[in-house]
Amino acid sequence: MAEDIVETAFEPLTQHVDSQQDPASVRALHQAIFSTPALLGRYLQQLHAAQQEAAELLRARPHGARLLDGTVDDGLIPLATVGAAFAYFVAAQETWSRRDATLSLSALLDRAMSGASPITQLH
Numbered sequence: 001m002a003e004d005i006v007e008t009a010f011e012p013l014t015q016h017v018d019s020q021q022d023p024a025s026v027r028a029l030h031q032a033i034f035s036t037p038a039l040l041g042r043y044l045q046q047l048h049a050a051q052q053e054a055a056e057l058l059r060a061r062p063h064g065a066r067l068l069d070g071t072v073d074d075g076l077i078p079l080a081t082v083g084a085a086f087a088y089f090v091a092a093q094e095t096w097s098r099r100d101a102t103l104s105l106s107a108l109l110d111r112a113m114s115g116a117s118p119i120t121q122l123h
Helices: 002-009 011-018 023-035 037-060 076-097 105-114
Strands: none
Touching: 011 076, 011 105, 023 037, 023 076, 037 076, 076 105
16 A cells, blocks of 8 residues: 555654654754754755655556556656655654654654545555
8 A cells, every 4th residue: 555655664764763862852953944944945855855756656666557446647646645645744743843742753653644544545
């Protein structure tokens, strides 16, 4: 399922953050990124490039361009699916960066991704 592929792609990032000995310093870095327009802009630019690559990988899968109803996708659905997943990832990061966040980044991403399931029904 596409959501599993996309969610798995974020595992190294979430595990890296979750395994840090000093989560306060990692939180501070995330807070700096999310509160500084230039840093956030550059970060989102890098995410956009990764998003384009991930959408291409999704389109390249066997039957990746065929939707559940049998029609051929023009590239919109993989791009939208990956875009939504990246938005959920950024939302999880921003939520995690708050001082009062009690869940791990992985748990927040899992929680956010569960909301993405209706749009990730590719086969």
